[in-house]
Amino acid sequence: MSSRLINWFKFSSPVAFYPLAGRLGAWSGWIAAILIVVGLYMSFFVAPTDYKQGEGYRIIYVHVPAAWMSMFIYVVMAGWAGMGLVFNTRLSSMMASALAPTGALFAFLSLWTGAFWGKPMWGAWWVWDARLTSALILFFLYLGFMALQASIDEPRRADRAGAILALVGVVNVPIIYYSVQWWNTLHQGATIKMGGGASMDPVMLWTMLIMTFGFWAYAIAVAMIRVQAIILERERNTTWVTELVKAGGKA
Amino acid sequence: MREFFAMGGYGLYVWGSFGVALVLMAAEPLLVIHRRRSVWRRLARIVRLQSEETK
C-alpha cells in the first residue's frame, strides 16, 4: 500500500493512471457538488447586499471564480502540454487535451457573466478594454487549441502542435492578470491580492472562496472523466485496454 | 419570493449569469460521462467481434 503511494512515477503511464483517474474523478465530483451547493446558498442567503451595487453584485460569485479558473486551467494545461512536448510522455498530452474544454467553458462563463454584470454597471455589454480583450483572447486560444487538435488525424502530431500553441498563448495570462494594474481601464482591480490582505467583507470573501474551491473540484472531476475517455480512445489497440474491456472492468 | 427573484431590479442580470453557469456546468459532466460510456461500448463491441472471429 505504502509503496504504491510513494511511487508517483508509476502514474505517468496511462495503464496505472486510468483507475486512479476514475477514483479521483468520483471523489472530486462529490466534493464539487457539496461546495457549489453550499456556495450558492451562501451567495444568495448569507452574503449581505452590497451597499453600492445592490443585489446585482452577487454575480461576483460566479464571475470571479470562473475568471480565475479560466486562467488557472490554461496555465496547468500549457504545463502538461509542454511536458508532453519535451519528455514525449503520452499521458501529459492527454491531460492537456482533457483540460481544454473545461477551461474554455470557464473562459466563456467569465465573459458571459462579465457582460451580464457590465450592462447594469457600465451600461454596456462589452467594451474594448485591456482586460476584456485579453479575456476574449483567452477564450479563442482555448477554441484554437481544440480546433487544431481536432483537425489533425495523427494523435501525436496533434499533441505536439497543440502544445506549441498552448505555450505561445501563455504570454496572454499575465497580461490578463495584470491588465487592470498596467492600464487603468473600466474594469475593477483585483480586490484580493496575492499575498496581501483582502479589502472585503469576510462573509463575501468566504463565499467566493467556497465557490472557487467548488469550481476547482468540478474541473478536476470533469477532466479526470474526460481523460479516461481519451485514454481508452488512444490506447484502444493495446492489450491492457482489451483486457480491461474484456474483464468488464468498471473503473 | 418574487422579491428574491427580482434581485432588487437586477433579476435579468443575476439570473442570466447564474442560470447559464449552472446549465453549462450541469451539461458538461453529462456529456463527458456520455462520451466515456460510448467509447467503452464501442471498444466492448470490437472486443466481442474479435473474440468471435478467433473462435
Added chain:
Amino acid sequence: MLEVKGLAVERGDRLLFQDLAFELNDGELLHLHGRNGSGKTTLLRMLCGLILPAAGEIRWGGESIRDLGEDFTAHLVYIGHKNGIKGDLTGVENLRISSTLDGFPVSERRAWQALERIGLRGHEDLPTRVLSQGQQRRVALARLLVNNAKLWILDEPFVALDKAAVGLLQAVIREHAAAGGLVILTTHQEVSLTRGAVKQLQLGKTMVAGHA
C-alpha cells in the same frame, strides 16, 4: 556508423513494421526492398529525423540522431519522392542555394559543371518548371555531385531517368561508397548496382497480398 534498433512505426491504425534493426558502416550500401506501401519511404524519412519513431532508436556514430540534431543533418543528403527544387529558379540557382544551405557553398562554375555532368547541358539556366520530368529529377540529383556529406538517403532515385542517366547515377553512387560513404536507397527498377556486394533489407513481408 548508422545503427538502428527496435524501430517501430504506426500510420493510421496500421503497424507498418516493428523491431527493425540494422547497422551500416563506412563504404556500405543498403538496398531497401518491399512492395508498394510497405513503408520504405516512411523508414527513410525516419532515418533522416523527419518522423519520430513510435519506438526504437536511430544512432549515428553511437549517439541518438535526436540529440545530435544539426550535427547529424550536416552529414546527410536526402533525396525523396519530391525533388525539392524550386520551379521558378534555374538549375544553377537551385543548386547553389541548396548547397550553401547544406554548408558546402559552390561557385557558379562548379554548379554549371555539375549540371553539365548530369546531362543538362543547354538547360542550366532555364527555370526548372519548364524542364521535363527526368530533367527535373536530374537537377535534384546534381546535389550529389557537389556535396561531400557522408550519408546519402535516396528514395527511388532512378525514377523518370533515362538509361544514360541511370548508368551515370549508378557510377556516382559506387564512387561514393568506394570513398567510404554510406548509401541507403530504394528502387523498384532492376539495376546492376543493387546486385553484388550490397546489404539488403526487406520490409513488410507479412502484408496482405492482393495481386491478380
Added chain:
Amino acid sequence: MLEVKGLAVERGDRLLFQDLAFELNDGELLHLHGRNGSGKTTLLRMLCGLILPAAGEIRWGGESIRDLGEDFTAHLVYIGHKNGIKGDLTGVENLRISSTLDGFPVSERRAWQALERIGLRGHEDLPTRVLSQGQQRRVALARLLVNNAKLWILDEPFVALDKAAVGLLQAVIREHAAAGGLVILTTHQEVSLTRGAVKQLQLGKTMVAGHA
C-alpha cells in the same frame, strides 16, 4: 486508326521535333523512346488534343481530332505524369467519379473489384492522400480496368510500381491490344512488353548529348 503527319513542336526557343509521322492500327502497341527532355510527354499530350501542334495533323479514323472533339475523347484514356486523382477521396470514389465522367459508370462492387485486382486490397476506402507513391499510381491505373475506351495513352505508367504491379499492368496492356485496342506508351524501364512485336518510335536523336 490513328494517323500522324508532319507534326512539329516548339517549346520556348527549341524545336523539339518536326516532320514526325506514324500510323497506328487496331491491336498495335507503340513504344515511344527518347532521352529525358526529348519531347515524349509533349507528344503524348498533343495526341490527346491538349496541346496544339505548331504544324501537322493528327487524325482518328480519318478525321482530324480537333474537328472530332468529344467524339475523339470518348475513345481515349490518358494517364500522365500526374495521377489525376483527388487525395481527399477514397480509391473507390475516385474510380467511380472518373469513370462516370468518362461515360462508363461502374457500380460500387465493380470498383472494389478493380481496386482489389490492382493490388489495393484493404486500402480501397482510405483517402488516397495517405497512400504510398506506388499505391496512388495504382489507383490511377485502375481506370484502365473498368474503361472500354479504344486508345490508351500512357506516360511512364510503370513509374513507382513494384515488380508485381509492373507484371500485372503489362498483362493488362497486352490483353487490351489483343482485343483490338491501341496503346501508346513511354517508359525508361526495361520491360518485356516493349520487346517483341511492338512498333518503336525514337524521338530526339539529334539532341545534344551531355553525359559523363
Added chain:
Amino acid sequence: MLEIFFTVLRRDLLLVIRRRSDLFTTLVFFVITVSLFPLGIGPEMDTLRLIAPGVVWVAALLASMLALERLFAADFADGTLEQLLLTPQPLSLLVLGKILAHWMVTGLPLVLMAPILGLQYDLSAEALGMLMLTLLLGTPALSLIGAIGAALTLGLRGGGVLVALLVLPLFVPVLIFGAGAVEATVSGLGAEGHLSLLGAMLVLALLLGPLASAMALRVSME
C-alpha cells in the same frame, strides 16, 4: 447529360465535405471582415448603420474574389482538370457544375449569414431582407464572372493579382447596384431599378460565364 452535371456537382461538394473547413473559409473571412470594422472604427451606432450596406457588400465581393483561386487550382495541380478536359462531355456543362458547387460553398453561406451580421450594424428588418435578396442575386453573378478570370489565369505567374485586375472591373457594377439597393431601402426609397439591373447581370453572366470559362480552360491547359 443531367447525370454528368450532377456527378460533377456531387464530386465537388464531396470534396468540400472531406476537407470540412473549406466550407467555412469564405464564410469565416466574410464574418471576420464585417465584424472587425466595429473594432477598428468604434461602436457609434449611427456611423455603423450608415456604412453597413457598403461594408457587407465589399466584404462579400472580397470573399468571392478570394475564393476564386480555389475554383480550378486544386484540380489543375493534381491533374484531374486535364482529365476533365479529356472526358467526352461538353466542357461548359462540367464547368457549370463546378461553378454551382463553388457558389453553394462560397456564396450561399454569405447570403444566409448576412442578416445576422447586419444585426450588429442595427439594420432594420426590411433592409436586412433587401440585403439578402441582393446578395442572392449578386453572389452567383460574381461566381460566374469570376470563373472566367480564374480559368484565364490558371497556372500563370501571380495568378492572384491578375484575377483581381481582370474581374474587378466586372465586379464593381455588381457591388454598386447591390449596395445601392440596400442603401435605397435604408433611406426609404424604392430599390426596383437596382434590383432589375442586378437580375439582368445575373442572366448575362449565366449565359456567358460557363462558355467563356470552358474556352479559357482549354487555352490555359496547353
Added chain:
Amino acid sequence: MLEIFFTVLRRDLLLVIRRRSDLFTTLVFFVITVSLFPLGIGPEMDTLRLIAPGVVWVAALLASMLALERLFAADFADGTLEQLLLTPQPLSLLVLGKILAHWMVTGLPLVLMAPILGLQYDLSAEALGMLMLTLLLGTPALSLIGAIGAALTLGLRGGGVLVALLVLPLFVPVLIFGAGAVEATVSGLGAEGHLSLLGAMLVLALLLGPLASAMALRVSME
C-alpha cells in the same frame, strides 16, 4: 551564420521577383479593399474621415492574414521545406529569414502605400504619419505571429479557417492599438501609450515567432 540568413532572404526575394506579381498580390488586395469602401459607402467626407483609421488597419490585417498562406505552403508542396529542415542550420534562423522576406514583400508595401490611400479619406498629414508609423511597427508583428499559425496548420485540412482562428485572437490587439493610435492622433490626443504597446508586441513577437514557428514546422512535417 549571417550568410545563411541572407541566403534564405535572397532566395525568397528572388522567387518573388521571378513570379513578379506575387509582389503585388497583397498590395493590390490592400488597395482594393481600402478603395472599395468609398464606392460602397458613398462619398461623404465626414463619414470617411471617421472610419479611415479603422478601414486601413482592418485592410492591412486582412491582407497580412491572407498572405500567410503563401509563407510556407509553396516550399511544403515542392519538397524544399523538407530540405530546409535537413540542412545543418538552426531552423529558427532560416525561418526568420523567410519571415523577413515575407514581410518585405507583403508588409512593407502596405506601409509605403498607406499614406496615399489615407489621402482618399482626407486624413491630416499628422494622422498619415502616425498611420505609417503604426503600420511599420504593426505589420512585422503580424507576420511574426502569423508565421506560427501558418506553420502549425501546414498541410492540414482547411488550413485557411484554422489559421484565421489561431492567429486572429493574437492579431486583434495589434489592430486595436494600431487603429487606436491613429484615432487618438485624429482627435488630437496623445498616442504614446498605444505606440509603446505596439512596440512591446513587436519585441515579444520577434522573440517568440521564429522559435515557435520552427518547432511547429518540425511537428508539421511528420
